[in-house]
Amino acid sequence: MPTANYRSLLRTPGAAAFFLPASLGRVGVAMPSLSLVWLVHSHTGAFAEAGLVGAGFAVAEALGAPQVARLADRFGQTRVLPPALLAHALAVAVLVSLVTSDAPAPLLVPGGALVGAGVPQLGAMSATRWAALLRDGRADELPTAFALESVSNAVAYLVGPMLVSALAAAGHAVVGTVSAASLSVAGGLILAAQRGSAPRPVRGGAAHARGERSLLRGPVVVLMGLNLAIGVFFGALQVSVTAFVVEHGTPGAAAPIFAVSSCSGLLAGWLYGLRRWSATPPVQLLAATAALTLGTLLLLTVGSPLGLGLVVVLTGATIPPLLVLFPVLTESTVHRAVLTQAFAWLGSASAAGSAAAAAVSGWAIDSLGARGGFAVTATAAAAMTLQSLAGLRLLRAPKGQPSRGTPTTK
Structure with missing residues (x-):
């Protein structure tokens, strides 16, 4: 099975x-x-x-x-x-x-x-x-x-x-x-x-080792930027979907749209983790962000809550691979002595992006309607694609630490 x-x-x-x-x-x-x-x-x-x-x-x-x-x-x-x-x-x-x-x-x-x-x-x-x-x-x-x-x-x-x-x-x-x-x-x-599974602290080390443990490095900066952008995506999408259904006189449609999108994301994430992918994680990242960008561009063309629901389900299915690839790439490029910090900083970047998006998308919606908010969402997705492209070489695992693939189906 x-x-x-x-x-x-x-x-x-x-x-x-x-x-x-x-x-x-x-x-x-x-x-x-x-x-x-x-x-x-x-x-x-x-x-x-x-x-x-x-x-x-x-x-x-x-x-x-x-x-x-x-x-x-x-x-x-x-x-x-x-x-x-x-x-x-x-x-x-x-x-x-x-x-x-x-x-x-x-x-x-x-x-x-x-x-x-x-x-x-x-x-x-x-x-x-x-x-x-x-x-x-x-x-x-x-x-x-x-x-x-x-x-x-x-x-x-x-x-x-x-x-x-x-x-x-x-x-x-x-x-x-x-x-x-x-x-x-x-x-x-x-x-x-559960002490047995807790990672042991890594202390001391030579100066070059301490340099490797720094989070102010190219791969981490790229991953921080990606998490900031996906935070903007989530924050702007929530506000924009709500504005869209209100504009169309169906405010009750927001809850089912978000629920179906979440369920599609759960299913996509579950299925994604069951397969081994031949492409390296940086290439998968580029493909997933490009697919997300194409999906968000469709948001600018929808004309009904039903059409919006279909597109949101589509974009929701492209998110889970990203949420798996971010920690995979972090683990392969960050020293294990600062790994928990790296995961926490990525979460903070996402939260900051979501908070900023609430204000920016609100202004865009007031000025241009719901499509103004969707434009913010599409811009965030496009920024992720550009960052993924620019980071293709940076996000490759360092020599001696081959980048992880995704798992085999047994």
Whole structure:
């Protein structure tokens, strides 16, 4: 059966023991950005204040995530996770107390920032464990592992926001926020307890080795640019689809369009990880970004919500290979002593792009309608294609570290 690849990975000693709790915790990680908006709005009645708290959370998470990852690389996940999780739980408790006691907005924004700064980087840590587990003799299975990570992440961002919205709609916004923290902490603590699969910190080394560990290198810059652009793509697409269905008098069509797109992406990601591709990852990256660009250009031609849904499903199916190729290329070009940091920085770049896109696409939509927003989306996809083309040589694995292919179907 084709799923034997995924089963064989999870049967690897220690794999399921860290992957499953990381997946559980990731559901909690996917919830705070939305749960804080519901929490603040439910007590203040103002979306402006809720938006400010959400912005504080997002900025702090983008800046704090790489610092937590840096500590994990330096001291080890099992030493860093418990105090980080405790700090996150305390920050959530402080913010909930501030909101429920009707504290003024100037206090709520720093509270949201404290929560964001302590979000546990379970996805980056899980990916780093896969890299360590499969490094010797099984490197060709690493793309399958990252495909599994991508599917887990997609499921988390489907289930988490749905759970938050359901609790908030029932009048339990506080429960949603506390549930998010509880899932993150529970998953993180179980992950921290799995000492056998935790990568050992790499310390010391000659000056040239320290230079190799620097993240200020060509391949990382290209990957940061790609993640920034895909963040812009996601952020602009969400706003533009919403604007389009409102323009056509069918605001209820947004939810099914996003749901079907997410499901097509899940299926595409699952299938992508089951096959070995003959092309190298940089070439696959160029092909996937080119396909995404062509798909986004079709967004400029759609004239109905049904047509939009079909195109969004098509573009959604091209995203999962990119979300697998990014960590594959990162693992093959970044020193293992800073791998968790690299994964975290890529996530921060994507978050920054998404935040910027909300403002830029909003301006474009106000000026040109929904197609103005789609133009921002298409520009982001085109930028990814150009970066992939420019980075073809840079993203090839260094001598002695051959670039990984994608896994065989057993």
